[in-house]
Amino acid sequence: MADDSGYSSRVAMPARTRTAVGGAREVTEAMLASGDRRKRIRGVIFVSILLLGLTTALLSIAAMITWAFVAGGPRLNLDLFTNVPSVVSPETAGYRTAIFGTLYVIGGVILLIVPLGVGAAIYLEEFANPKNPFNRFVDLNIQNLAGVPSIVFGILGLAFIVRGPLSLGFVAAAGSLTLALLVLPTVILASREAIRAVPSSIRDGSLALGATVWQAVSRQVLPAAFPGVLTGVILAVARAIGEAAPLLLVGAVTFVTFDPSFFEGGYSTLPTMIYSYAKRPQEELQILAAAGVVVMLVLLILINSVAIYLRNRFERTW
């Protein structure tokens, strides 16, 4: 305090003032310094717990990927994609029919969820009166449906699509319908979110020009919401590709050794084929299952990357 060399020597403050300035500085310093040790320790512990959670998640993902690549490595070749499944010659067997099955099933899912999901979202956001009790009931149920376990949809598919009213049998079309029902709530919710994000000034601007509500929605709101809707659809498709549980109930466990068709004959998909291989005792088939996991992982990472890319590319701040 006493040797305030630079400043006081130039300005030559009276001693009393110097003391006052020094005291004020100490008070400020004490105020700004973090005093409570316990508070600091608590902060460190909290951050450690957060990091522990993150590390566990990352480690388990890394372990899974490493295992899949190491275990499936020997079979990561072209045969994997071009050869049909076989238990007689497991060292050359592949996923050909399962890949076709997945393409058929997912193609059907896309054809179903885009018009149904987007249509439902448009109706709920733009036309339905949110105060109407029926609409609120529908709204609530869609949110609940998004959380229903997938096996429940499998049972529904078995009872109503494979058998029952639709009686399609154990075919790819039944798988498509079942998976479409499973991911439809996700698509509706994501599309509603995207439509809601379009500011109402865009609707008002169109309507003020003499557009009908439908013209305003179809020509302005939907195009503006398109990236969000597309992202929702892609994420739903990614989920559908990875689903095995509901498909087990609607016929996708058939060990198919011929290229499937959409409306007749048995079918299998990538995840159910992995399941078929993994439950068999031969070591070659275990390796094949691991290789299938690698294929699934790469496919899903690709699809999710596209969704993220689209979201960032078209993200708009209004």
Place this chain on the structure above:
Amino acid sequence: MPKATTGDTVTADEDAISPPAMAVTGALLEDHVRRVPGVNTFELKKVNVHYGDMLAVKDVSLDIPHNEITAFIGPSGCGKSTLLRSLNRMNDLIPAAKVSGEVLYHGVDMYGPKIDPVQVRTVIGMVFQKPNPFPKSIYDNIAFGPRILGMKGNLDEIVESSLRRAALWDEVKDRLKDNAFGMSGGQQQRLCIARAIAVQPDVILMDEPCSALDPVSTGKVEDLMLELKEDYTIVIVTHNMQQAARVSDLTAFFTVAAMDDTSNRTGVLVEMDETRNIFSNPKDERTANYVTGKFG
């Protein structure tokens, strides 16, 4: 008709030189009729607007003359925007809003059973508080209206003439394909005006069109309004009294009144007159307090 209107305004300005002659006597409506004989675009008779149970605007009767700029001023919550939106039935978009009384447009009740609100909005355009261009090219912003209405004629020409009319053509003619979001706020607002003009309306309603703009852009929009009144009836809601004084021919002053039976605050029309009377010689004390800044 534009010629006659302009001539009439000049006469009115000459009157202003002798204020006593313009003493605030006689019925307000007769005064309007004198200015533009027999041509009122809108005649409002005892118009009430409800939002659910709440009365937002009470008992407004006023006339809006053809090819003039009419300004609605008043403190926040006085219902001036609500009233403006009832002129082209934009209030219909709010489910709980209900308009009663008569809104006559060229003598036709706009809330009559045969009237289609979509058709109403093709002849009565609107410009909003915040510029709201569509997230598309400048060209497509203008072309949207003519396209949905199936207007005949060369679309390129409609776009060019609308942009010229909005004094925007020279600034954007080389980047018509660019996204309208890349324009400045003032340009965006003039684009919205050009977009409204493109469908060839009769009336343009403007809801605080300059509140989001800087003074230079505001000046440009105001110049544009003065030009456009040759061809269009313009009704503008503004919080900016200088703006009302600068551009409008007539001013209606609204205020908020607490109704006896409820705690709701309701907008009422205090007075409507030629703008210079409202600002220099208002009849009502509340108007005088508002325009001199003592209240509101």
